[in-house]
Amino acid sequence: MIYVDADACPVKAEAEAVATRHGVEIAFVSNGGLRPSHNPLVRMVYVAEGPDEADKWIAEQCGAGDVVVTNDIPLAARCVEAGARVVKPNGERLTAANVGNALATRDLMTDLRAADPFRQGGGKGFTKAxxxxxRDALERAMRG
Incomplete structure (x- = not known):
């Protein structure tokens, strides 16, 4: 099973294509606002409004052998702990070996942004690369 933290996910179409190629069910989990897919392998899961509701649902459902697509580092840590393979939309894999560092970096960046309220964005745009x-990382994750 593939679980996608879908509210702000830029690679939903790519994830669906990989799931279809492998004949694996995929769940797009969101607070709503996503168009349903006609693909029989796609399950739309709408959770209650509120912070982290989609994250909570995914963390409770995923387990060993599942793949989770998310940019949310705390969710990724919970999923890795449950035995799932985690892929970020940029193709980065989060594993037991690196998710702790990712959490620490996230916390540091949160502190830096809080210390400088005038610091704005600075992130790169999402590219074809x-x-x-x-797609490559999700294909590898599907193979184990």
Whole structure:
């Protein structure tokens, strides 16, 4: 099973294509606002409004052998702990070996942004190369 933290996920179409190629069910989990797919392998899961409701649902459902697509580092840590393989939309794999560092970096960046309220964005745009890296990483994750 593939679980996608879908509210702000830029690679939903790519994830669905990989799931279809492998004949694996995929769940797009969100607070709503996503168009249903006609693909019989796609399950739309709408959770209650509120912070982290989709994250809570995914963390409770996923387990060994599942793949989770998310940019949310705390969710990724919970999923890795449950035995799932985690892929970020940019193609980065989060594993037991690196998710702790990712959490620490996230916390540090949160503290830096809080210390400088005038610091704005600075993130890069999402590119075709990011999409290609994601597809490749998800294919590898599907194989184990």
């Amino acid at each position: 990011d999409r290609a890296r994601f």
